[in-house]
Amino acid sequence: MKMRILLAMLFLFTFCTLASTGATGCRQSTREDLKDDEVGPESSGPYAADLLEVTDVIVDKLKKQKISENFKAKYKGEPPIIAIIRPQNDTRFPEVTQIFQEDLLTAMMERFTRDQYRFSQRDSDVQSAIASEKEAKEAGERTDRTGRRTKLGADYFMKAKFSTLSMTDGQYEDDTILYTYELIDTETDELIFKGGHKIRRVSKKSAVYR
């Protein structure tokens, strides 16, 4: 009888210990759809799906506003040149602006032809590399095609801003992120259009973590 009690206790202890420590072997990552909201951390911050959603909204807005068609009609068929400015991030989530900017540029270049829009690359590292390359060409250190070409002057700036209203009661974290975007005429500073898209995310924290 006592042996059985002892065995029962041993079993109970082993079970509890294993259950409490959990498996700590190799972790495996699984590939998930970017638009899948059901996976990922329990965070109220921006998800990849949110950024894709906002990118879609901006591209649709450009199409609806017929910016390219109107510009081309005015300037003898020349497509407008757009430079995307690094978004302003007033949320509490870092590492969002760069991926958003890259994603937006990629989406625009995929969905529009070069006859509709042209894009100016304004990243500072690219700018300094271009300056060095031009200097080397001028110094005869590198080959140079006849007829110098100048860098693209943007007709429009595309600028985005992320603002947030973040609240917590200790148990829930509630973030409403407002993604605003605007197209600015670089000659006149006229706002060609401005739009906004709100996404609210709430996450629940375990009560034992405050």
Next chain:
Amino acid sequence: MKLKPLIALTLACAALAGCQSVYDAKAAMKQGGYQKVMMDTRDLNAFPERDQTLVLNWRAHAKMALGYRDSARVDYLRAWNIMNHGEGGGVAAANWFSERQKWWMGDPYERAFNSWYLGVLYYQQGKFEDAMACFRNAIFVDTGDLKQGEFAADWLPAFIMRMRCFLTRGDEGSVKMLLDEISRLEKDKANFDPDCPWLTVEAQKDANVVMMIELGEGPYFTAEGHHGSVRAMNQGQYREAFAEVFINGKKLGTTYKIGDTFYQCITRGGRVMDDILKGKAIAKTTMIAAGATAMAVGHAVGGKGGAVAMGVGALVLVGGLLMNAEADTRGNTLLPGETHLMMAKVPPGDHEVELRFYDSAGRELRDMRQVGLKLKVPETGDAVLLARSHPRYSIPTESQAQADPYAGLGLKKK
């Protein structure tokens, strides 16, 4: 006599059930400084998963002190993601066994420090938008439920650096808004020095050098009370009370306290876990007493019924012994006791900084004097210097910023 092996077994069970201690970063600092901490924490998988976020913070802290900024940023960001996006874990186990079974996610002040350090690293890298987000999060995690009249954020380092970010955008209005928020805070010298002269828009605009100087050792936790169920917060012991800053041999001035880590630690209210621990302590005592009583009665009665009573009593007793009511004493013990500020307008170019530290009686602590610190002030924007009063600390050179701290060691890169 026959109960002895049973008792020995249960005691062994209790010892094993989540009582393993986490790495002692403070002791490591005493033995070999930041270098030892960085090397000891190199293999993150050598630590239990539940402690890895804390270890990441320690490792980043050491790397930052040694000048491996990029590598420190990677670690801080990884910890940031867990502390801000993670769900935690091991909570069910923590409800019965040791609280240390749950994943360490940090108290609000520890989360604020994590965000703040990450923000400073982004700022020094010129990524102001990311820095801005981090400083905002540091303020957010330092804020309670405002609807319930709880804790408004009152840790100034995050406010100051957020203002610097706004100034990079030329946004004076937002600087003023933050200053208004600071002006509404209680002027408690235990938290910050209300005479700090850089709490005006003009002073912020005028300065191009921001020195954050960390003094002393931050708070640490001990388990006290009934079955160690009370988590006591203790102030770190340190001698330094303020610092003086010299640039190129000329005295620039005295630093002002803008953050007190112990104050932040003790002013954030209680935890739900504290109530759970209290309940566990009572349950533990009750179960041990009830189990022992049942076993004694069963032994006295004898026969089949007595054996059953003994068996049930033994189970209850083991349950009580396995139940661990001890409070979790894990914490980021490498954090400073105080954060001091010095701001100045310095001509662009290379300068040499000297820091002298003093105790509360105004006596200089010579072993802490730091000389020949390099300060490069840009033509536009800020130079941000983060210094620590630790005697072994020396501000590293810029050349290490992007280096791999484990390069050339022939083991897996972190």
